[in-house]
Amino acid sequence: MTPVLDLKNLSVDLPLGGFLSRGGLPILKDVSLSVGRGESVALVGESGSGKTTLARAVMGLQPISGGEVRFDGSVVAGREGFARLRRDAAMMFQDATASLSPRLTVGYLVTEAFRIHRQPLPDPARTARELLATVGLPPAIAHRYPHELSGGQARRVGVARALALQPRLVIADEPTAGLDVSVQAEVLNLMADLRRDMGLAYLVITHNLALVRHVADRIVVLYLGRVVEEGPTAEVFATPAHPYTASLIAAEPKPDPRRRRADLAIRGEVPSVLRRPSGCEFHTRCALVRDICRQTAPQLCLTTTGRLARCHFADQHQEQGDHHALEH
Known part of the structure; x- marks a missing residue:
């Protein structure tokens, strides 16, 4: 079966200025990985290993220097190609509160994807309530602003926002960062339920190995922007x-x-x-x-x-x- 996401030799170089301007700074080098339909894959490594850069490159938020991104078997290229990908793939950012505009209500934020991608939205208030209900939040949350939310509520709003257009893939960057242990468990259970009920595929980016044990079918380990190991999670942890x-x-x-x-x-x-x-x-x-x-x-x-x-x-x-x- 064709994977929902397939990266082939993906490389990302950041441009250097001044006396180092002769070339780019290689952050990712020849990274290949795939995420199957309904599969959860964890991308792990220390800070600075290139995990978040990879996520941004997949979503078209970071220019790619080499290789290719395939989504549902088709090569993604150019502004229009990544715009189409972002309709079928969504990203949960590491800082849930900072990713929400402080000037907009929660109700507007969770339905914003419809406006960005020019999708029909006949009843915004009802759609917002349904999305919030999906992640276990009451309708009244729709009238609040991000600064009025707890960390767990902001994370759930981020999940609701990611689900707005019913994506096939969700990229979750440190989905439990900054949360209490009890709230972490709630978020992980929510992600597992959504995966089961909606058939979502996840690319989970984290350095928290305890999280990986619970949410990932496979694990990909990055070091200095290169894949150093990949395999089924249970096998990698065992040997x-x-x-x-x-x-x-x-x-x-x-x-x-x-x-x-x-x-x-x-x-x-x-x-x-x-x-x-x-x-x-x-x-x-x-x-x-x-x-x-x-x-x-x-x-x-x-x-x-x-x-x-x-x-x-x-x-x-x-x-x-x-x-x-x-x-x-």
């Missing part, structure tokens, strides 16, 4: 094939200190994209680095289990993960 993925998982807070793995602790800061390390770009922070890692860049290849990983020793890391799991 990560890339040391970076293993380090992210090991860094998760655990109630039992004895289950923490100090040998996988991630070291140092993310290198600057202006000075990418030679060879494997993760080697400067990898606890398992070898000489070949410093000299030769690994390709994104299939492991023996059918997953993708950008590591010279991916199969060995998976085997070690299996042994560690058996010990515990």
Whole structure:
């Protein structure tokens, strides 16, 4: 079946000014991923890995330097192409309150997509009430302004706004950021219900691995704008094939200190994209680095289990993960 979203070797370079103007700054490099109909895919990585840039590029909010975006099997290109995509795909922004204009009421905001895309809107008030009801908000919310909403209410309004034109794909950028744990659970349950009832596909962008475990069928791991691992969520968490993925998982807070793995602790800061390390770009922070890692860049290849990983020793890391799991 044709995926609803299919990225092929997507690259994004940001222009540099001044004495660095000879070229662009490569933020994303040859990123390929797909999201099937009704599937939930998580895009994870540290801050600065390029996750939000990828989301903006998919929606046509960031110019693409190379590769292509396919939606429902068709290549998306040009202003008109991305305008059509935005009718069938929607984005939930990381800062829910800041994404809502403070001068407009909630009722106007959740129906704004109809006006932007020139879709029929015979009864705006009724449509607003129906959209708010879909996300569990009372009709009275329609008369409020964004500053009168709680964080959880603003997030739900963002979801309602994204659903206005009944999209097939929703890109959710840190959908639970800044919310209390109880409110996070409410938002995640809401997203799961909408996925089940409406057949939505999700591309969830986050660094919260606890969230990934609950909402994603597959996980794509980014490091310095490149995919370093991809596979089914349960398999990746059980036996990560890339040391970076293993380090992210090991860094998760655990109630039992004895289950923490100090040998996988991630070291140092993310290198600057202006000075990418030679060879494997993760080697400067990898606890398992070898000489070949410093000299030769690994390709994104299939492991023996059918997953993708950008590591010279991916199969060995998976085997070690299996042994560690058996010990515990």
